[in-house]
Amino acid sequence: MKKVLIIAGFDPSGGAGVLLDTKVVRALGEFAVSTITCLTVQTTERVYDAKSIDPDFFEYQLQKVVEDIKPDSVKIGLLGSSEIAVVVLKNLKRYNLKNIVCDPVLKSTSGFEFCKSEFIEFLKYDFFKVCDVITPNKNEAEVIFDVEIKNFDEDVLSCIQERIKRMGIKSCILKGGHLDSELAEDILVTQTEIYRVSAKKKGLPDDIHGTGCAFSSAFATFIAKGYNMYDALKQTKDFMTGLINASVKIGKGRLILNP
Numbered sequence: 223m224k225k226v227l228i229i230a231g232f233d234p235s236g237g238a239g240v241l242l243d244t245k246v247v248r249a250l251g252e253f254a255v256s257t258i259t260c261l262t263v264q265t266t267e268r269v270y271d272a273k274s275i276d277p278d279f280f281e282y283q284l285q286k287v288v289e290d291i292k293p294d295s296v297k298i299g300l301l302g303s304s305e306i307a308v309v310v311l312k313n314l315k316r317y318n319l320k321n322i323v324c325d326p327v328l329k330s331t332s333g334f335e336f337c338k339s340e341f342i343e344f345l346k347y348d349f350f351k352v353c354d355v356i357t358p359n360k361n362e363a364e365v366i367f368d369v370e371i372k373n374f375d376e377d378v379l380s381c382i383q384e385r386i387k388r389m390g391i392k393s394c395i396l397k398g399g400h401l402d403s404e405l406a407e408d409i410l411v412t413q414t415e416i417y418r419v420s421a422k423k424k425g426l427p428d429d430i431h432g433t434g435c436a437f438s439s440a441f442a443t444f445i446a447k448g449y450n451m452y453d454a455l456k457q458t459k460d461f462m463t464g465l466i467n468a469s470v471k472i473g474k475g476r477l478i479l480n481p
């Protein structure tokens with residue numbers, strides 16, 4: 223059995239964060255261990271507030287779990303503060319952790335700003351370099367690469383490829399759930415290749431909660447199983463399409479995924 227380390231926030235409604243991440247890893251037949259960066263007050267309707275865990279206590283949690291259980295891959299979701307991000311970076315290096323998948327959560331789909339501008343600069347110029355892949359959605363990619371994205375045309379993709387090289391980012395999967403398109407297209411951009419997968423879009427872009435969390439956890443799980451990036455992306459896309467088509471309404475707000 224493969225082990226996936228989740229580093230993410232807690233959403234009490236179960237629609238995003240560690241509760242969803244661990245269910246995804248389990249649904250794909252592997253084992254999740256989780257460390258919590260941040261607590262949120264959140265429902266299927268919106269995020270009301272977020273509070274970081276004390277950085278020293280978080281580090282204690284992370285170090286003890288990785289000293290006990292060596293992960294085959296790592297999924298990083300909501301970090302929530304520069305202090306927590308600094309601790310994560312230090313320990314990714316200290317324990318020489320491999321197969322790092324980072325979902326750069328900056329803002330919730332409902333509009334809650336999880337982070338400040340200096341945190342974004344730290345991610346862009348220090349943190350992303352140690353990750354094997356980052357998985358921004360349209361809005362996150364616009365902030366990270368400082369480019370306006372209407373669609374994933376050749377000009378946008380070559381601009382992003384040039385920027386990942388300049389920033390020292392190994393690779394990036396651009397998630398297309400929020401593009402105005404009939405297709406939900408996701409694109410793996412490495413320093414040398416561009417590889418696309420797509421599926422028919424269900425409903426409106428903001429109808430479903432937690433798609434980005436589930437995507438990065440599934441991708442990290444397929445990488446832990448030993449798939450290369452291209453095959454892991456194909457498998458993740460198929461898995462996500464199934465989950466999205468079976469999404470359920472459990473509260474007053476958006477649909478959620480129930481792996």
Ligand SMILES: Nc1ncnc2c1ncn2[C@@H]1O[C@H](COP(=O)(O)OP(=O)(O)O)[C@@H](O)[C@H]1O
Nearest residue numbers: 359397398399400406407422423424433434437
């Ligand atoms: N309405 C939808 N129909 C089908 N696939 C979707 C839909 N919304 C998102 N996806 C897919 O879900 C995954 C997460 O994408 P996205 O929603 O863009 O991320 P985030 O939750 O970080 O904003 C991607 O594979 C994307 O293509």
Ligand SMILES: Cc1ncc(COP(=O)(O)O)c(N)n1
Nearest residue numbers: 231232238239300330331432
């Ligand atoms: C704990 C946590 N992690 C991540 C998200 C982003 O998910 P979404 O984009 O669906 O709001 C969230 N809302 N809460």
